Amino acid sequence: MIDFNESQWWSYERFIEFQNIRLAEILDYAYNNIPAYKNKFDEAKLKPADIKNKDDLYKLPITTREEMQNNPDFVNAELIYDTLYTGGSTGSSLKYYDSEESRYIRAQAHARGWLWNGYTQGKRLAVVSSAQGTVGGPNTLNLVGDLSTGNLKEIVEKLIEFKPQHLRGYVSSLYILAKYCLDNSVTFAGIESIDPISENLYDYQREVMERGFGCRVFEEYCCNDGGACAWECEAHEGLHYFMERAIIEEIDGEMIVTDLWNKAMPFIRYRNGDAIVFLGKNCSCGRQLPLVQAKGRTNDIIIGKNGPISPSFLVHHGIGLVGPDRGESHFRSGMRTVQYIQKPGYILEVNIVKNDWCTDTEITEFRRDLNTIAPGMQINVNFLHDIPTTISGKRSFIINEDKELLKTWGL
Ligand SMILES: [Zn+2]
The missing domain is CATH 3.40.50.980 (Rossmann fold)
Structure with missing residues (x-):
């Protein structure tokens, strides 16, 4: 098994060679074991051997988070080792799984990133x-x-x-x-x-x-669904993209990622919703792992009467991500997406897209908790079929339209 502390000093050519070997294995595995990917290959009239490296990946269609939500065709239940949920800036939740191997790689990546700081x-x-x-x-x-x-x-x-x-x-x-x-x-x-x-x-x-x-x-970028991650080293010249874990494609600034290890729920050409820029320069630390700038969707910040409210805190609350002490039964799966829009006068518009199985109790609990998180705000809950996209086709999940208030806080 690979040792990330040793591999960080590989040559760029060696990273590419390594990625190609892993890519062949994961594509072959997905084609033969994961029905959703078998379909994608068939529809594109491709066999795994038609894709030999990163430059061939464009032949396969992109996979979206929405496609993978609650879809057992993307999962090999026998290999599930760990259950995870997306959070952060995504606004909509995906329940996903690690295999034992991808769990190990995730830990290695984090250990190396932390060691750098x-x-x-x-x-x-x-x-x-x-x-x-x-x-x-x-x-x-x-x-x-x-x-x-x-x-x-x-x-x-x-x-x-x-x-x-x-x-x-x-x-x-x-x-x-x-x-x-x-x-x-x-x-x-x-x-x-x-x-x-x-x-x-x-x-x-x-x-x-x-x-x-x-x-x-020391900046850290990590999106575990898909395995894209990058860390800033002691030279502080950008973030090094961890090539041993995933292949990242940049398509019009969007990140498309292929996890090289996860067989419990393979992520192949997965649009994780984040943005990437390859800086195209070498780092003075000597590591050949490419320097990138990686960002999530732009988040505004909601400001309550007591001050700014952490976007992650709001998003986690909205999609029901809870601490390890509460267990999976408390996962608020009834809400597919929650969007927060602040209007002048401490008014918070909350747009919810419900799943079919969402209950009234869930909504009541959600509203009650929200009053605690955003005290003193007038909270209006609306139910939508979908969150509208902006002109550029993106969705923003936290929007603050009270620009004067943002200025007051220097934001
Ligand atoms: Zn460096």
Whole structure:
């Protein structure tokens, strides 16, 4: 089995060779074992051997998240090792599976990415996220919350007491926290790296975090459905795309990804909804893994009467992603998609696309929880057949139309 710490120093040619071998295996497997892909090959009048490398992949049709939702034709149930849910900026949920092998590769990719920013398990790690993003293990402090102004002081006090060596968390959460520290002259010593996750990172956020926490940001991009991931190394010249895990195609700026390992639920030419740019330059660290810029769909931020609400927190709430303590029975599968639109005057329009099996109880619980997350806002719930697309054909799941309020918060 591949060792990611060794392979990071391979030549570019060796990465390509490795990808082609894995690609042949995964395509052959999918054609012979996964009905949905057998159909795709047949419809395109192709056999696995017709696709030898990344340049041939265009012959196969693209696979969408919507196609894969609740579709057993994409799954080999015998190989399911781990069950996961998409979250972050996607706005709609996909329940998906890892095989034992792809679970192992996922862990290797993360371990290498974290090692680049100095983190190894056992070092003191503080995580700022929602219940879904909590991290287990020793020396870990999970700070779960929506970071409203009321509880910021308490969270910062906990952080000071914990003396973290590494910080990980949602971009907006870490940004809000760092801004608070700067505004209130709170200083930290001993933090070695900041690892912002799940949401797009903007330059102004990076700057505020680096000043607020007194150390460097190491950007991380990771989309486990499809296996696309990229991490910033110690040279800080872009993110290295992890070629050992997946093949990423860039088509008009969109990311199309083929997971090279997952046989429980293969992702072949999967449109994960994110954007990619290949930077076309070498990194001074010497690694040949290409430098990219990878971003999720642009997210606005909703601002409640107590301050900005983490987009990941809202999205996880909307599609019912819950912490490990609650179990799968609480997965809010009745709602396919939730869109949040803020109008001036603290009005929150919530557009819900329901699945057939959605119950009134689910909607009631959803509304009740939302009142806690967005206190003081007028919440209007609407039921739609689909979320309308913008002119460019994209869907935005969090939109803030109160531009004056955004300005007040410097966003
Ligand atoms: Zn590098």
